[in-house]
Amino acid sequence: MNGSSYDGAGLPESPADLIALADAAVAKLNEVSFAALSGADLLAAAETNERMRARTEAATTSLMIELSDQFAFQAQGYMTVQKYLTNGLRLGVREANTRMKLMFATGEFRAIGGDRLPARNPETAQALREGAINRGHVAEIDAVMDKVPARVDAETVAAAEAQLADVARGLSPEAVRQAGARLLGHLDPDGELTDDTDRRRTRGFTLAPQDQRLMSKLQGSITPALRAKLDVLLTAWAAPGMNNPDDAESPFGAVDQDGLDADALAAARERDTRSTAQRNHDALAAMADFVLGHGGLGRPDRLPAELVVTVTDQELAAEAGVALTATGARIPVSELVELAAHASPHLAVFKNNTSEVLYLGRGKRFASKAQRLAMFARDRGCTGPGCDVPFARTEAHHVARWEDGGCTDITNLGAACGKHNRAEGSGPGKWETIVLADGADAGRVGWRPAGSDRRWQVNPLHHVGQDPDLLPHGPPRGAGSTIEAMLSRLLDAG
Template sequence: MLSNPTPAPATAVEAAMVAFETALQGLRDVGFGELSNNRDRLDLVQRFETGTRTIAGFGTVLIADMQEQWIPGELGDYRLADVLADTLRIYPSEAKARRRIAEDLGPRTGFSGAPLDPVYPNTAAAHRDGAIDRAHITVIREFFAQVPSYVDAETREQAEAKLAEQARILRPDQLRRAGNRILAYLNPDGNAPEVDRDRKRTFILGKQGTDLMTKGSFCVDPELRSYLEALFAKYAKPGVGNPHDADSTVDAEPTDEVAHRDERSVGQRQHDALTMVLRDALASGTLGQHRGLPVTVVATMTVKELEDASGTAITGGGSLLPIRDVLRVARHAHHYLALFDDDDGRPIYLGRSKRIAQGDQRLVCYARDKGCTFPGCWRPANCCQCHHCREWVAELGLTDVDQLALVCDSHHRLAGVKDTDWHTIVAGPDHQYPGRILWVPPKHVDPTRKPRINHYFHPHEYWDLD
């Protein structure tokens, strides 16, 4: 009896991929029980490592090619990194890191259409050969981030070739030490020009931990350091601004007794000093507006949470703020606090006939949406603008709060009325989440066009999912 022949692969790439997947399945089926000694096992682990690195090199080339031909919204999102994160189910930070590596190690095309070598050609070759892994690449990229701007192109090329050569035989930690020696040779005086100092300046606020505390890192320029020194000289002295001492002062010189009982460390006093200065700056009203609201703290919570003085509010920046801290903040300045019903949490109705959403409407959106409504987006409310779920028409359109949605700048570009755009609708009263914003994907993203909702800012809803 004749069986139906297996269709031939459409391309040579597909044929090779089928053979590769078949070989992987074969390894899974065979297992490794027949290996009798650790030398054989180690050799196989080494071969697997080379194969894994080679596959990563293939991915780098593909990501670089996608970046060269990228059309925003073509695959369902505006940024390639977001598409990679969603498709591969990896951290957005990991997706961005892979894209940046592809920019440096992937093939490029010039303005004339002629192919160009990668930014780091020797490192790219070692990556494709499976000789180096991600850690080696990170060391090399960090090395060039520290190379002074006055070093000429030829010297940079020689350094890259030498580092790539050493990466094939050294561990990443050993490669870093070799890179430091090369860097010391290139910059023996160690005096970075102003342009290099400017390139290094950074202030990164990390993510909140489970204890609601936040770690970060910074590298400040001489100007900011001078400001901090002046600030700490006054506000970080023992006995000044101690939140645990009612007798602690700010304006007057603290008494010896108050200063003596201040048990805070230097780091804690400097932390509290920054808190005081930033609180005063926000309360001053001189910082202008951001997206239609004064630059200040916007916190949302339920009436029950406020009455019980327990739980956490969520700020416009997406942070969690304990209710007791909200009450303390409210004593110092007129910040924004939006209170919503405990049962359904639905906002009150506010209508406007102007094109721009008013400040009170933005507050309602802050409280209801808490951040970008696009499925899976994590950007907080103060990084969003108000999007009209019904397309606004100058003659007839209304800017009503129940038809507004918070959307970040990136995903706002995806919304529209064409068949290739994402559409936004408001969930009806019979929906599981009435009044919430639903995003309907275009057919090329989801042929069924099933509406999607963002649960990121409403984590309790994840328990409701089937």
């Protein structure tokens, strides 16, 4: 050791020993004070610390790839590396996604033959291993490279990635983004190389999770064809005066439909104070009502084709709280009646998260619609630990397997997404399930790694906020606040 530098001589070769040593070093670092360092030493330490953090990111990527290659995560019952990161290491979805993107951008994966393949962005990966750039630089470089037209030759693509990795050594991630924009303009100045392949590759449409106000943001990139279709639809459905939820006399549907009262539309236009964005939103809501009301979702005997809502009797009585749909959307109970007026909903009202017990025995393997409704009322989504898949995307899982004589009874069924349903079994990396007989989670489906003696786990994600103590309290608001009256209004609306 010489001053503040260390050449690594005498360090162990074992990765496990190196990680343990690094952990001990950082633990010790938290016990000492930086006050003894001069300003110059503090600056040097800050630079070394950032280099160490970047190198750690690169080493973590290698660790996760090896963990994936050996399927080591299955020993703890996880089906993918991402699920292990999200729930096993408790990183959460956002951080797990960030690390997965970093891994795909800079990791060296193993080919079918066993050889290591070069990283997707090799020069960027090398700069990260050297600690010259950080994960922010990697994200910007990878985003730029993803926009390079497919028709650009491989040699030019490699040179562009190397150039970005080189300039990233002296720039911030935001500056790299600007450099990348100039580079893309140089590679395809007239946009002539961009074709349908590139547009299809970068298409996407995402609904962000609901926020505290239960609002959701949209983000995405749509193809020219979809843009053209939306332009036509919004021109007709988002016209001033049309589909205004705040105006009971506002015409419903498209502005150019046959039989539309021109005088009524003109009057509605005069009353319409909405912005263009608000009219677009209301048009989308009206089109959704039209699709739901005209059987546009396919087979009527399947839950995903219908609007299904579950709510507790306490929430109905108080006209407060949040109802849940089978697709995972949360709706304020105060808006439930209005929603029911535009569809033919199945309303599951149950006492303290219990539901009617339905039996089919061995007469039928697949769950009936009534059983699916009862499962939704009880499970609300996938019962697999930590799984956020909503009920509409789940399957009916037999706790006692059908092949082993298990019955198609609600007491032997649980909601499980496709991955968790296929993960049940007795082999390595599999899960075993049970319907818990007692305790606070009685009646719920419990999961644990097959053959282990670990405690049974239930999935709390779909039941957060169901504690009666969390409901808003206050006197009922008029006669409509009784359960019977609320049900009557819902039935009349439906």
